[in-house]
Amino acid sequence: MEPELRPGGFAPVMATGIVSQAVGAAGARRLSDGLLAVAVALYGLLLAGWARRLARHRRDVARELREPAKVFGFFTFVAGSDVLATRLAAGPGRPVAAVLLAVALPVWLALMWCAARVVRGLGVGGVLRHVDGSWFLCVVGLQSLVLAGGALEPHRALAAKVAGWVLGVALYVAVAAAVAGRVVSVGLRPRELTPPYWVTMGACAISLLAGARLVPQGLDPAPTGGAVADFLLAMWGWITLLVPVLLAAGIWRHGVHRVPLAYEPTWWTIVFPLGMYAMSSAVLGTTEGQHRLVSVGHAMAWGASGAWTLAALGALLPRLPGGAPGRGSGQKKRSRKGKARRQAPSAS
Template identity: 60%
Template structure:
């Protein structure tokens, strides 16, 4: 992969690694958490350099991606990856670096939301229904990750801007879910189209839950508002939990019944992130509501997320190794012929 063909969704591994690191920190596995944090920082640094080079060197291609409904929302992985790292770094000595990450990500999020609004106007309702897919939920993840980063860097009382951002994210989730559901009902979906990014449906719900739980934990101005948000949080957790069986069933339908190959693809990271986010948000809701069973469920799910991360990382290493092996063999063959 070169900077020129760096996909918009390239920061998905950073999102996944960052939230699993956060989950491990929550359960007290500090060394594992720090190890994954190091991996996330290295990944982020390399990908950021590649993204900046691509924007400067190939602005026309980046602009084309921003107009493409199938690629635009992938850029929100940069926003979410930056903010998830900021949340993880905020409690430690790297607070200055953590503060710089949302400063990079929030303006990009505003730009992307503007591009999304222009795209919606250009496509119209019918065009949006035809083109919608699971990656569209990344815009919700981007908004709610900014709320989380702001709350982590200013851990006093929740501010109105954070509450408004959270509400906007929840409303946007509802809108995107409606469009995606209309697409599935009206046009159906083929096995190859039912790709891992549909898990972001659950991940966007889980991060909305986590952001809301953080706001409740930090305290809001009125008890009435806190009560309303708590009802919404329970509904979000219920919806995220209800999504798990159909998402797992979709994987069985895709790979076992229709025999779509189960090889590594970068989109597998979009399963790791929702799993980790579900774990952390469930534990946070349990702490907010004083429900120990939810805290325990969240802690157990962290280890499931770590297992998923290890599987996808192993798949990545194996895919890279198999990709390089033919090159090495061909080089040896040509050397012997010479």
Template identity: 45%
Template sequence: MTWPALLDRCRRLPPACFAPVMATGIVSRALAQAGARAASALLFGLAVAAYLTLLTATVLKTVHHRTALGAELRDPAHLFGHFTLVAASGVLATRLAHGQARVAAYALLAVAAAVWATLAAAVVGLGRSGGRGLLRQADGTWFLATVGLQALVLTLSSVRTGPAALMVALVLWGAAVLLYGVTLTSVVLRLLRDPPGAAALTPTYWITMGAAAISTLAGAQLLAHEGLLPHPAQGLLDGTVLVLWAWATVLIPPLLAAGVWRHLHQRVPLTYELALWCIVFPLGMYATATAQLATARRISALTSAERPLVWAAATVWLAVGARYLAARLRPRPVGG
């Protein structure tokens, strides 16, 4: 591939291109918790390789195609997809937070924090210029801002467990929960005013559940260090984590029903699209959060559900991966 062709390919890089990385990374963690070490290591290796490749391409896009990137950051349909870089960095960092790889975890934390702050500023700028018109475009991708912020909480509470770091993580966790509530309100109001058709009801709405699940996981991870947290915050944290897990659980049936309605009733073809990874990530995150909550609160019923949830997430990962390979290997038409 020539250099101009490579740069053009970087220009066309989708904003949410890190979605497969965050999905693969969290399923890898879930498999590790379930004891499937070999499968976990394989998926983690794939996630790291994909992350480094996409990060290099993103840097090239930033350097050589600033106009195209700037246009994406001013478009709410594309802006929120860039938060997948933050989430992917955080998911990988939590696996590297111990031992000799700790330095890499700090580097990923720095990348995630810088990117989240930059994107948050872009969102604020959109809000000032777009006003109420912006809310008419609210969809499932908006929850990626919450996912990214909670990924920062997970990383910070993994690499630093001192009182000061945990207090910062607790404040960020609370801010992310509030952000989730604001986003949920915006998306629900938009859906009530302008219900999407079958074609627009994409898998990105699964991020609604994924954001609740990662908030549960981050909160449960903080609960593991509750002795270092202020006493008044412990009870509130504990109760909120349980509510978030219950809410994530409640969301699963309607999300499944929406998929059945879209593909079986409305006949929308189930072809490969990048948004399919937005189903894998929430399922992997839900399995991981359930296991972490069961450990933190010693809930035996949740412990028994861990393995079925993990293997369900791994099965969906395999299904989406197979569709991706089939789409890549399908012969292109002459002249296409």
């Protein structure tokens, strides 16, 4: 998988990291460790690539941070860093996890400042025209900070972690309201219903996972059946409802309106929510004694690993010798042929 140096380029890292956790919770330790190795390698390659890009093309990056369609994609760096930190926190990689969290927190704050400037500049009408599923990535970034902090320091700074979790839930509601407003007032054409809308489910799932992780740390004062437990179960119900809705939306887009189904890097924003749904279900079931939810989570872990495999194949096959050309390579070939045809008269 060649890393993509674009605003949402760290999506494969966050997707691979959470699928690693999900299959590990389901008992597949070797597969989990293998996926972790892939996630770490991708993260390193992307860091090196972005270091070069920032050194050579700072103005381009600054411009992307001012674009509503791109600025939220940068939160995948925060989420990718924290998903890895959460995975590494319990083992010998704990010092690395601490560094990842220390880097991710100020980056999230800086990105939120950039995103807030963009949203403020758009106004209400502009927000309704530009908001899409990628905006939920700011929620994913914040809740990933809560998860990493909880994994590294489970018995410290509870108030800060709870405040972050509550803010993340509030952000989710705000973005969901904006997306609903767009659907009602502006509508969505089939080509606009892109894979990042799956983050609608993924952002709620990571909020659920963060809350479930905080319960044994003191989030819910009631021993059993408290208000927090009821709220988390309601969140799980909402996530579960979104799965068939999003699947139906994909059928409407590709089956009814014939939008071509071909690999694009945003496929990873489908893998991540599926992995997060699996992990949050298993953890919630364990925390609340709901064994059926644990079984659902373990079953979904294999579904998420299947989605990961499809996304990985989609990314790899066009780059292999003899592989089918991807969208980008096809465009390059067509542009070269077009250029040759335009130059032919003068050459003769």
